[in-house]
Amino acid sequence: MANPIVYIDQCAVRDGKLGELKPAMAELVAFVEANEPEILAYNVYFSSDEDRMTVMHMHADQTSLEFHMEVAGPKFPPIGEFIELESIDLYGQPSEDLVQQLREKASELGSGRVSVHDPHEGVDRVTDD
Template identity: 75%
Template sequence: MTDFIVYIDRSVVRDGKLEELKPAMAELVEFVEANEPEILAYDVYFSADEDRMTVMHMHADQASLEFHMQVGGPKFPPIGEFIDLETIDVYGHINESLIQRLKDKASELGSGRVSVHELHRGVNRDPDKSPTSP
């Protein structure tokens, strides 16, 4: 069984705020890269019409997501003026305390709901240890 945590949030970009949001998110990505060495991925996506934003991050375990919320948390509120966060979906097991922190984030940045999806079964492979052809 894996401890991986995948986090996905989806937001509506407020009218007229895209040109402010993009550099704010670029700054957040740079901050995460510099200050959160345990995070496996942190990606920001915009829909084709740029009226929606999705943020996806992947963590090796719950501790990494907790660290992200602690270290990155103070960087989230200013972004609230540019978005309305609608949903946070977490794939993997997290404790009630972390769920509450995510609910607080969702209500601070919008009207979002938080859903946690527990792993049923899966396969995870380390790309560095993939089989090679003869």
């Protein structure tokens, strides 16, 4: 895999909204599974006290993340009433246009920052084979 991108966002769950957030996220995961065959992973996590949510996805390349934003992007705004997006961390080398698109998402769903973490060293066992 030449240029994988790992995306992690962290959100605070709005008071009293967990009961609505969980089924909304289950619906989003089902949508991603059905409509994004190139995505390598898409997972939702809740803290043990369920007041925080983390979404992690992994893409083989930037094209996969761009496709995710295009296809699933319209599904994000309704989820905003259940969360406050605090941060988006990208691990890889996305284009500045993609980073700007994610900044707009962060502003729409909260006051989150977007941080890019460039690769330094590592082992990648995910292959195209």
